[in-house]
Amino acid sequence: MTPLERFSRLTIPEPNSGCLLWIGSWWKGDYGRFWLNGRYVSACRFALETRLGRPLRKGMEPHHKCIMPPCVRGDHLEEQPQPWNRGRWRVRSVCGLPGHRRKVHWPSDRLLHCRDCEARRKARWRASRRRRGLKAG
Numbered sequence: 001m002t003p004l005e006r007f008s009r010l011t012i013p014e015p016n017s018g019c020l021l022w023i024g025s026w027w028k029g030d031y032g033r034f035w036l037n038g039r040y041v042s043a044c045r046f047a048l049e050t051r052l053g054r055p056l057r058k059g060m061e062p063h064h065k066c067i068m069p070p071c072v073r074g075d076h077l078e079e080q081p082q083p084w085n086r087g088r089w090r091v092r093s094v095c096g097l098p099g100h101r102r103k104v105h106w107p108s109d110r111l112l113h114c115r116d117c118e119a120r121r122k123a124r125w126r127a128s129r130r131r132r133g134l135k136a137g
Contacts, residue, residue, distance in 0.1 A: 003036055007046060010034070011072055019066055020047075020073035031069050047072040048079065 010024035010032075022032030022043045032043030044062040049055055051074030056062070063080040064071055071077075129135065 003034075003046075004050065007034060007043070007050075007072075010043075014071075017066060017068065017071075018073070019068050019071035019076060021068075021070045022072045032072060043072045044069075044077055047074050048077040050074060051077070052079070 010022060011020045012023055013019075014021050024043065025033050025035075025040075027033050027040075027042070033040040034043045034046050036046065042062070044064070045056060048062045056079055059081055060079045061082050062077045064076060065078055066073075066076040068076075
């Protein structure tokens, strides 16, 4: 079986976003890994290099245009310099509300949450618990 066939067996399509989700093994931090030529490689890197038909240039890394770390669809990835790519995550707004430009986080439900919106949601939850006379966690 070729590496591309093995890779394809470890993905599933996500019908709403068009993403191709990785279901193989994982690195720490929500990124897939793929066993290739006796070592693990990033699943995103493999997908992008396969689409480009060449290795990524030195100092470059795959960037998710769809902001979904489990996505390994080649056309949802682009080659970007490491400092630019990492800095971009710090200023991206997920919810689209003005002023919400804080880093995204993935809680256990694996959904995207803007940190500002998540803080507001938790504050509303605590307030509703206090109004009902329950401990607010």
